[in-house]
Amino acid sequence: MIDVLLTGLVGALFGLALAAPPGPMNAVIAEESVVGGFRAGVTAGLGAMVADATFFVLSVLGVVAIVQEATLLQATMVGIGGVLMLYFAVDAVRELDQTFTAFDERTPSADDSGDRPRARGFRRAFVLALTNPYQIIFWLTVGVGLLTPGTVDVLAQTPYVGEQLAGLLVVRTGEPTLLVGLFAGIAVWIVGFPATLVSAGRRIDRFAPAVAALSAAFLAGFGVFFLYDALSTVGLLG
Secondary structure, X not given: OHHHHHHHHHHHHHHHHHHOOOOHHHHHHHXXXXXXXXXXXXXXXXXXXXXXXXXXXXXXXXXXXXXXXXXXXXXXXXXXXXXXXHHHHHHHHHOOOXXXXXXXXXXXXXXXXXXXXXXXXXXXXXXXXXXXXHHHHHHHHHHHHOOOOEEXXXXXXXXXXXXXXXXXXXXXXXXXXXXXXXXXXXXXXXXXXXXXXXHHHOOOOOHHHHHHHHHHHHHHHXXXXXXXXXXXXXXXXX
16 A cells, blocks of 8 residues: 555656746746636646547557657647647747636636637637647657656656756556556646636735746747747758
């Protein structure tokens, strides 16, 4: 029982390490949280997590391997992801003049059901995640390997700082509990991150526009990078 719990805790740490670093998914979650409220942020996070679950199922079935082998298809997906990120960046800029409001405490209005439905955040994060080559490659390699007997260097998979953390936490794979813990860790992040932003937004004046601006910058930066990568892959850029 102790081994099972330990494996689950390691999986949760793995999920947190993957979900926490800055990136396009967290940019969308942050914007939805400070502009739409806690539930909107969590809903956006669920969109990204459902995409991860989809990739896992497709990887087990061998479908994702086709994307890795088809260079043109992969470049197309990356290009679409870049365009979507730029579009979402423009959308975030349009919301810079909105100050934070306790959305969850107010009565329903036209803004809740019309201009900004909570499902919007879910769709944005889900579609964006489906065109994210990093998530595809992760689930094709490390993700599927979690159910195969062997080992995985958990912290080495952390975006941006993985090389510095390599070798610090190596665990055995092949246990379903590890995968359950991973998704539990992601779930903790997609609830805790919006909650933190909402709590801070109620105390800091002009917090929402600042986060929206930062989210727009992240999305625009990743959008340009993805487009450059896609055009380079098909030979349109040197």
